[in-house]
Amino acid sequence: MVPSCYVHIPFCDSICAYCDFVRIQKNEQFFSNWKEKLIQEIQGYKITNLHTLYFGGGTPSLLSISDFASIRNCFPKDIDEFTVECNPESLDEDKLKSYVDLGVNRISLGVQSFNDDLLEVCHRKHTASQAISVIERIQKSSLSTFSIDLIFGLPNQTMEDVKKDISTFLSLDIPHLSIYSLQIEENSIFGKTGVEPCDSDLEADMFEYITKTLEAAGYIHYEISSFCKPGHYSKHNLAYWQDKDFYGFGCGASGRINGIRYDNTSSLKKYCSLGPCPSYINETLSERAMDAIMMALRTKFGLNMKEWNLKYQNDFKVHYASVLDKYRAYFCFDGECIFLNDAGLEILNTILVDFMLIE
Incomplete structure (x- = not known):
């Protein structure tokens, strides 16, 4: 049995400056064909049992509830961990309730920073106060756990900025954090505009501060970029790190079945007309x-x-x-x-x- 599944939702409302994932601003011209091909791809595997399911992107929370449900219902009803990546500006109370009703039990919220100036540099569409409001909304829901993403080493970010982000994170009592140092990707906006990477010594100092502060606060540093309270590991990500097979569905998705890795086409036009067109990696x-x-x-x-x-x-x-x-x-x-x-x-x-x- 393949225990885990990743579904890539390639659509975004806007393009973040650091992002080099397969993504496109939502385009109704492609959307219906994309959804039809995605559902066909998933149903072709006749999945009856699944341990973890992860909708990533892109911005999965950009989907309407009816579109989300039509994709979700291709999978078994009972899933141990069902995670959806969300952005603060596209996760309202009704959508959150609908997610819970559809079996979602974990949210991964893309916050990136609690500093409005840095959010603007990153071309994010939300403010720090919006992010905090959504976090508080999630905490009042019946979700069993959730996570946020933060980035450090951003352009002109200081050690004091990092300390403030970590202080805000701790004050919000969030069970899981994924925190990444900025990587300047060639095809990202940062890469195309010549943004320089953070000084390596400063980046190392930032990471050391993050690690020591979170561990002192009781968080388990269970993977290089991942910290959690006891019992709040990302089960889906552990499948990757522990050498498990996983399905990868959608334009731009990757998967591994029987130890053989594959990459679906990253061309949305090709996916919409021909389906996933996977290329297999000969290892x-x-x-x-x-x-x-x-x-x-x-x-x-x-x-x-x-x-x-x-x-x-x-x-x-x-x-x-x-x-x-x-x-x-x-x-x-x-x-x-x-x-x-x-x-x-x-x-x-x-x-x-x-x-x-x-x-």
Whole structure:
């Protein structure tokens, strides 16, 4: 059984300056054909059991409730975790209630900052006060959990700005945070207008402050960019990090079935006329094994070496003995699991390069 499913909703009301995902401003010319092809794609798999379902984008909360329901109803009724990405300006009280009625039990809210000047720089359509109002609305609902996204290292963002964002986050008593350093993507507005990345030392200082402050407040730093209160992990994202298969539906979506990864077409015009047109990624067993290591070491749960050995027909400790010895001060062991301590997570990319150099 494939336990998880990601559905990509490519439409947005406006384009954020940092975004390089497959997205387009909502266009009624394409929309009905897109929805028809998406429903056909999903129904072709006859899914009867699912652990997690995630509607991402784009801006899923831009969909009308009737359009949302027609897509949601392609899936089983009972889903352990059903997450929808939302923007504050498109999540009102009626829509939130409808989501709950349709089985949504987790919202991922794109806040990005509680600083109105930085929101304007990012071309966001909401204000900080709007975001706070929506957060309070979610807290009054019957949703079992929710998360917000924040970004640090934004243009002209100071350490004091970051401290204020984290202070506001903590004051709101939110159960989960995904926080990312700004990456300047070539095809984003920032990339096309020559915005320079944040100074690397300042970025490192910001991340260290974020980590120490949230951990001191009782949040679990369970993945490089993810913090949560106990019991509020993102089950869907854990499926990615723990080497599980997942369906990917929609224009621009990616998936993995029987260990084989695929990317659907990113052309909305092509998707609307021909469907997903997936391209399959031809990886060797050793390449898949390396992917599993890269994803697992992002988390505090780490890699189960026994399972990895069986799945990828190798002996992890023997094959990577030189890397484990070189970075022995950063690795921790718990039974069959290996994971990185906080200092190791800070140099994860460096460690992974050494893993990849092993044939």
